[in-house]
Amino acid sequence: MIVIFGLLLQIAFIVSSLNFFSDRFVYFSIASTLLSLVVLVWIINDNTNPYYKLAWVVPVLIIPVFGTVTYLFAKLGLGTHIMNNRLLKLIDKTSPFIPQNKDTLDELEKISVKEKNLAVYMKTHAGYPIWKNTYAEYYPLGEDAFASMVRELEAAEEFIFMEYFIVERGVMWNTILEILARKAAEGVDVRFMYDGMCSLMLVPYSYPKKLEAMGIKCKMFSPIKPVLSTVQNNRDHRKILVVDGHTAFTGGVNLADEYINKVEYYGHWKDTAVMLKGEAAAGFTIMFLQNWNISESTEDNYASFIKSDFPQLRENDLPTDGFVLPYGDSPLDNENVGQIVYLDILNRAERYVHIMTPYLILDNEMVGALTYAAKRGVDVVIIMPHIPDKIYAYLLARSYYAELIRAGVKIYEYTPGFVHAKCFVSDDTRAVVGSINLDYRSLFLHFECASYFYRHPVVEQVEQDVQNTLKKCMQVTLDDCKKFNPFKRIAGHVLRLFAPLM
Numbered sequence: 001m002i003v004i005f006g007l008l009l010q011i012a013f014i015v016s017s018l019n020f021f022s023d024r025f026v027y028f029s030i031a032s033t034l035l036s037l038v039v040l041v042w043i044i045n046d047n048t049n050p051y052y053k054l055a056w057v058v059p060v061l062i063i064p065v066f067g068t069v070t071y072l073f074a075k076l077g078l079g080t081h082i083m084n085n086r087l088l089k090l091i092d093k094t095s096p097f098i099p100q101n102k103d104t105l106d107e108l109e110k111i112s113v114k115e116k117n118l119a120v121y122m123k124t125h126a127g128y129p130i131w132k133n134t135y136a137e138y139y140p141l142g143e144d145a146f147a148s149m150v151r152e153l154e155a156a157e158e159f160i161f162m163e164y165f166i167v168e169r170g171v172m173w174n175t176i177l178e179i180l181a182r183k184a185a186e187g188v189d190v191r192f193m194y195d196g197m198c199s200l201m202l203v204p205y206s207y208p209k210k211l212e213a214m215g216i217k218c219k220m221f222s223p224i225k226p227v228l229s230t231v232q233n234n235r236d237h238r239k240i241l242v243v244d245g246h247t248a249f250t251g252g253v254n255l256a257d258e259y260i261n262k263v264e265y266y267g268h269w270k271d272t273a274v275m276l277k278g279e280a281a282a283g284f285t286i287m288f289l290q291n292w293n294i295s296e297s298t299e300d301n302y303a304s305f306i307k308s309d310f311p312q313l314r315e316n317d318l319p320t321d322g323f324v325l326p327y328g329d330s331p332l333d334n335e336n337v338g339q340i341v342y343l344d345i346l347n348r349a350e351r352y353v354h355i356m357t358p359y360l361i362l363d364n365e366m367v368g369a370l371t372y373a374a375k376r377g378v379d380v381v382i383i384m385p386h387i388p389d390k391i392y393a394y395l396l397a398r399s400y401y402a403e404l405i406r407a408g409v410k411i412y413e414y415t416p417g418f419v420h421a422k423c424f425v426s427d428d429t430r431a432v433v434g435s436i437n438l439d440y441r442s443l444f445l446h447f448e449c450a451s452y453f454y455r456h457p458v459v460e461q462v463e464q465d466v467q468n469t470l471k472k473c474m475q476v477t478l479d480d481c482k483k484f485n486p487f488k489r490i491a492g493h494v495l496r497l498f499a500p501l502m
Contacts, residue, residue: 036064039071047334050364058497080234083294084332090290090299091127097302098286100129107132108323108454115323115454118344122327122452126337128287130325133310134278135318136453138433138461140468142259145251145273146172152243152275153179159189159305161242161288163221165235165435166254167194168202171262173255177211184215192216193292194255195236196223202256221291221447234331236291237446239273239435240284245307248276248284248326250449251433252358252420259420266387267417270469272356274433274451274458276324278310283326287449290328322456329436329448338436339443341452342424343369349426352379354466356421360384360397361439361499367403374408383469385420386413393439396499399492402481412473419469422450425462430454433462440499 039060043053059067100123108130109116119130139145153160153176160183167173184190192211199205199220211218221236241249251273257263259271276284285305293299313320329338346353346369353373360382362370374380382404388394401411422442425431434450436442453459 036060036068039068043071080332083234084330086294087290087330087332090293093299094286094290094302095127097306098127098129098282101131104130104132104323111455114348118341119323119325121340122325122337125335126327126329128283128325128327130323130452130454131278131280131283132323133313133320134276134280134324135313135320136277136280136324136451136456136458137275138458138465139251139273139275140465141261142253142269142271142273143261145249145253145271145275146260148275149241149249150175150179152241152247152249153183156183156188156243158244159242160191160244161240161285161292162192163194163236163238163240163288163291164255165195165197165237165239166202166256167198168256170257172257172260176255177214180211180216181214190216191288191292192218193221193236193288196220197235199224219292219295233445235441235446237435237442238287238291238328238449240288240449242281242285242288245285245305246277246281246310246312248281249273250276250284250326250435250451252422252435264417266385266389269417270356270414270419270421272421272423272433272462272465276326276451277318278313278320278324280324280326280451282306284449287326287328291447319457322459323454324456325452325454327450327452329446329450331445331447336443338448338450339366341432341450342366342436342438345424345426345430345432346370346373346380349373349378349380351427352381353424353426354379354381354383354463355438356383356419356423356466356469357438358385358389358418358420358422359393359437359439359442360400361393362400363440363443366438366443367400370404370409371407374404380409381412381466381470382409383412383414383419383421383466383473385418386415386474387417389418392495395488395492396495397492398481398484398488399496401476402478405476405478405481411476412470413476414469414473416472423462423466425459425466428459428463431456431459431462433458 040057043056046053056071060071105116105119108119123129137148139148160180180190180192208218208220222234239250239253252271253259253273258265258269261269289300289302289305327337370380384397405411422436423433431453432450434448436448436450442448
């Protein structure tokens with residue numbers, strides 16, 4: 001409440017200051033108009049998404065003074081530039097610890113030049129290489145992933161890294177916390193980082209101190225403070241668990257009971273996750289350390305966390321066929337890696353692209369890729385929630401349905417409840433499992449992560465899960481779109497104006 005009150009107080013001060021000047025100085029009106037024109041030219045020429053530009057043009061035109069000041073505040077935020085500079089330096093320092101293996105790249109090129117080109121882009125512009133010698137296990141439900149997470153946490157001997165968007169006390173988190181505290185007492189290096197938004201409703205602001213008292217190194221990523229700052233718009237939406245450098249988890253599953261169906265808020269919660277064992281786990285190890293060290297005064301010895309031997313794979317005779325590419329996406333580097341990977345899958349698909357996503361808030365480029373794939377005969381299927389968690393997000397998603405369906409895209413809704421999975425799978429050869437939704441926040445404003453699979457057994461597992469999920473879905477038709485509440489339809493289309501800012 002203190003944070004919220006502080007933010008509202010600052011906003012009220014800005015508004016009252018603007019009113020004070022506008023009421024007393026005729027020149028203020030002229031100056032503000034000229035400034036608005038300059039800002040509009042700046043927006044139009046900015047190297048950002050066109051829909052994002054439109055979302056700023058509207059408030060600048062309708063409420064020029066406040067819209068202009070808000071835009072300048074967002075673009076010139078000192079905190080954002082400081083964080084970005086710090087992160088870029090960390091990426092440069094950590095990149096040598098996850099080099100691209102030349103033999104792996106050469107082998108990939110012999111199979112597919114286009115796959116090799118994608119791998120080159122990902123290493124050059126995102127900083128993450130593609131790996132072999134990695135076993136992976138896919139989990140079609142959060143409770144399945146939770147059981148494996150507990151097993152791997154219990155086996156930890158050296159270090160545990162956890163980075164999550166949501167943590168909430170309950171069966172899931174209490175179980176994990178007990179293991180973390182016990183492992184910390186045994187001398188394991190336990191680090192836990194969660195997004196600062198949790199402090200508003202889910203855990204106390206002082207929660208890191210409680211965990212520190214248990215021997216767990218803990219911090220909030222970008223803590224919510226009563227100070228207007230653009231940094232607070234870029235949340236850490238990642239889900240990462242790394243154990244001893246040889247095992248890593250990612251997906252859509254956060255640390256709260258709805259993700260494992262211990263409580264139901266929106267019907268049955270359909271989520272997914274994946275576990276990696278082997279070389280590719282290094283990608284998530286470094287990814288975690290990059291964000292962890294943004295706020296550290298002394299950096300880690302990164303080499304000490306990278307493993308070169310994986311006895312578990314040999315002892316258990318685990319299959320390691322195919323290629324795995326863990327990757328992260330930062331909102332600060334103007335490189336929309338998450339969207340580029342999704343677009344690459346859509347543009348190169350030959351037979352099918354099947355998608356599970358909780359949100360569908362699309363820019364023109366993504367709409368074009370989805371509809372073009374469908375128009376050229378690719379079976380494009382999108383599985384959405386039938387019971388939404390956010391009504392505004394659902395209305396926005398519905399505003400795209402008719403356009404997509406007319407182009408041949410098939411849209412299904414999961415009737416038992418809510419789909420929180422973020423999966424792409426295509427042509428029995430390529431798949432993505434991670435934290436990246438099909439909305440503006442995930443694609444452009446949040447820190448995100450995922451695993452990309454090529455010719456890996458996980459691809460078949462993801463597609464099988466899609467087919468099993470479709471049996472519990474209803475297909476949305478054009479007639480359904482026409483029968484949808486007209487007021488809700490209008491609301492959805494109006495919300496599209498501001499979608500990039502939500």
